[in-house]
Amino acid sequence: MKKGNHTVLNQTFSVPFRYPVYFDENIFDKENTLLADTLKGDKIPKIYVVIDQGVSDAHPDLLDKIHTYASAFSDLFVLATDPLIVPGGEQSKNDQKSFQQILDATSEFGIDRHSFIIGIGGGAVLDMVGFAAAIAHRGIRHIRIPTTVLSQNDSGVGVKNGINAYGKKNYLGTFVPPYAVINDFTFLQTLDDRDWRSGISEAIKVGLIKDATFFAWIASNAKALANREQAPMETLIIKCAEMHLAHIGGKDPFETGSSRPLDFGHWAAHKLEHLTGYQVRHGEAVAIGIALDSTYSYLKDMISQEDLHQIVSVIDTLGFELYVPELSGEMLLKGLEEFREHLGGELTIMLLEELGKGVEVHEMDTELILQAVEKLKMFQLKRQGA
Amino acid sequence: MKKGNHTVLNQTFSVPFRYPVYFDENIFDKENTLLADTLKGDKIPKIYVVIDQGVSDAHPDLLDKIHTYASAFSDLFVLATDPLIVPGGEQSKNDQKSFQQILDATSEFGIDRHSFIIGIGGGAVLDMVGFAAAIAHRGIRHIRIPTTVLSQNDSGVGVKNGINAYGKKNYLGTFVPPYAVINDFTFLQTLDDRDWRSGISEAIKVGLIKDATFFAWIASNAKALANREQAPMETLIIKCAEMHLAHIGGKDPFETGSSRPLDFGHWAAHKLEHLTGYQVRHGEAVAIGIALDSTYSYLKDMISQEDLHQIVSVIDTLGFELYVPELSGEMLLKGLEEFREHLGGELTIMLLEELGKGVEVHEMDTELILQAVEKLKMFQLKRQGA
Secondary structure, three states: OEOOEOEEEEEEEEEEEEEEEEEEOOOOOOOOOHHHHHHOOOOOOEEEEEEEHHHHHHOOOHHHHHHHHHHHOOOOOEEOOOOEEEOOOOHHHHOOHHHHHHHHHHHHOOOOOOOEEEEEEOHHHHHHHHHHHHHEOOOOEEEEEEOOHHHHHOHHHOOEOOEEEOOEEEEEOOEOOOOEEEEEHHHHHHOOHHHHHHOHHHHHHHHHHHOHHHHHHHHHOHHHHHOOOHHHHHHHHHHHHHHHHHHHHHOOOOOOOOOOOOOOOHHHHHHHHHHOOOOOOHHHHHHHHHHHHHHHHHHOOOOOHHHHHHHHHHHHHOOOOOOOOOOOHHHHHHHHHHHHHHOOOOOOEEEEEEOOEEEEEOOOOHHHHHHHHHHHHHHHHHHHHO | OEOOEOEEEEEEEEEEEEEEEEEEOOOOOOOOOHHHHHHOOOOOOEEEEEEEHHHHHHOOOHHHHHHHHHHHOOOOOEEOOOOEEEOOOOHHHHOOHHHHHHHHHHHHOOOOOOOEEEEEEOHHHHHHHHHHHHHEOOOOEEEEEEOOHHHHHOHHHOOEOOEEEOOEEEEEOOEOOOOEEEEEHHHHHHOOHHHHHHOHHHHHHHHHHHOHHHHHHHHHHHHHHHOOOHHHHHHHHHHHHHHHHHHHHHOOOOOOOOOOOOOOOHHHHHHHHHHOOOOOOHHHHHHHHHHHHHHHHHHOOOOOHHHHHHHHHHHHHOOOOOOOOOOOHHHHHHHHHHHHHHOOOOOOEEEEEEOOEEEEEOOOOHHHHHHHHHHHHHHHHHHHHO
């Protein structure tokens, strides 16, 4: 062993991951065996359930139903203790109280790798529960039951989890696939209009950058979706989740590379959410971000005026705002600079080269961004005038 | 979408992992480019270094050397701030202060996915640093520089990290491969005799269950190893690390299954460490655990008396105790029961069916365990009389 003449062993291996994403309804009805079948194994596992308070408030019978369901399938699994109810939304990720409560419970009730932790709720709660499950015992099996449009078609079916820290979103977290995802469409019925709508922007996003047919389908179903028709929403969620899963499974599930091609419309959205103290919800901010980057793409002669008007019309028909006063040009340019830093110095932004086809660019024209903001203001004025 | 007639999308993907494990010396000499080459990339990354206090105490010039090294390679990387020195051993994993300090530093100094966190120290410190690196930004690139025999040949080259919580070892942690491992043999020279010796028991373990030739090599080099000869120790470390890496990469890197075939000698060792408040070190406890399970294997007519005496003689020659008073039969049976619970109800214990070949059993004979303890007592008396 000489200096400069070291020995090296190269460790290489591949880890296969597999999980089912189910779409069903009334999953806590005794007649529905999907969840019980998912929990079935050689031994009777202990189950620890965490519920988003927004969900338990909207479904006051949920706790009873879970207890009844557990009694009906007591030969297959057992509740370790009563479900824990945690505040929903970003609060569950900001304040580490719920996160700590879950870790404490794993120790107190002996929830280990032979058990399951089940999260029921919106994306934020699922992220937080998933992170606790990922690190206790180096990973407890975790089942996600997303209850919002956004979590059912996007965040809830993926492999990321996390909590906020140091004032930064998702500062602490891991990439750990869930054991299973069970989307229950029944929960969509009690969403307020903003939450129902919000999740649709991720579907618009994937349609615009990857699948013109899906975007056209959304355009022709925009009124029905705005009217809260259940059937097209279920179709939209399944299609959008399918595309999201394909993207995750495609190239770089744990994001070791720097590029994030699915982030169309997101750079401005992140800044906007932050500027409004999360009063503008993620999906609402993404809708505005999509409108902005589409307008920029038009100003760059990448898509036609007709294309742009169709995009803006879909967003408008669904009931999204197209502009909010916090979105000043100055703030946007600041946000772009922050995004560049976040990416480690080199900017990567997804734009549109046609409907259904995104393209990555590494520079943006400051003047055209400011012009795009002015155009959004006008779209919004027209919208309010209509 | 009908009840009991759900839609399912099956997500499957494989994630490839690759990392080099280097063996070298004097890695912080300016003339040695190994570390600098490892950090080289498109951009100049920020480096955050965490050092085990045991190491910095034994090498008072280490901090200066790191600064000099960083100056010499300022075109390749930059130190984000002064290295953090943390208490070594289990304390670094028990008290979450150091862990929290590292997370704080990632936020304060902008250590992100484009940066590196480097841990220098024994296995406990590396585990703790690795866990912080694994969860900040969902994973900062992490380089391990193990400084003890045990961490260089076993714990430091693997994919686990973690800290203790709720009084339980490694209660919080993840499976995340390091970016690279750089073993620097120079650090071995300042280890105290107990630490020098302790790491050897993992080599005895893999030899006994997997490679009779390696065990025979250890037997014939036991005296030289006990005399702290550097050359055989380097050979032992490289061979043992190689077998450990092969085991990890072999079947189930992230331990999704329940079996842990490399845990020969470990069930009793864990109990013993705990009973002595970690006064008996991991490697010392494993040596006794190996002696116990080998004796049990002999009493079960699985290996010959000659085999057993060779095993005991190697352990003895290396300077390990063969028995400590805390290892009562009663405590051992309690430990076995705890291990059974830890495995979720079904016991899996590795025993020897010949030198170089382990075999898994799912039951142990209480009476023979007690007899094995008595035999160890006698071996120890003979040892002390010698």
